Amino acid sequence: MALLAHMQMASGDRLIAFELIPRFGLELVSCHMPRCRDPMETAYPWYVLMELASSNQAEELDPVLERALASAHEKGMVQDAVVAASEEQAEGLWRLRHSLSEAQKYAGGSIKHDLSLPQSRIPQFIQQVTEQLAHRVPGIRPCIFGHLGDGNLHANFTQPEGADKAAFLDCWADISRMVHDLTVEMGGSISAEHGIGRMKVGDLERYKDPAALAAMRRIKTALDPNNILNPGRILAMPGH
Structure with missing residues (x-):
């Protein structure tokens, strides 16, 4: 998070993407996905994919990025970096992120979560949720990635190597409960980009303020008295 703050300070509103990628995820992408390869010669536990852009088409962004990275390296925030020298290379780096x-x-098997958290709590969340789930399922493999710039995380957890997939997925409810409890405890949301849908109806009941739920149901009833618009999604409607 210190690097994010540094890049925001050094590049201003030019920083338009700041994506967290774990080593485990990069290994999976490099091994299994077409046209994907590890861009670094040395393995690191975490990577960040960042992008700068400007509304001024004449502005040279390479010097801005190079100065910011050099300063971050001097402060010990960055150990190594790869800078795309062409649109094709930039697409290759984004392919790594989009293939995770x-x-x-x-x-x-993987048990996946779509969360948002206050930026200041993200490092603590990653550490605590990793420790808690390692105790619950020894050998579980975290693959936590996402958009650090707006606090959105995909907190995904893959089965231990060699484990039975079905047995691992049977732990879905317990693992999600642990992940969501910690998320809410740290002031976050159990749903960031992908909504509530059907899968999180029960979670919304558990974590949402009862007064807010009652207001949502009144609005739903006023607009859809027969509950024919996406029934069973987002809200549990008594009597339907």
């Missing part, structure tokens, strides 16, 4: 979810299927 799909690549996880090659490692077996």
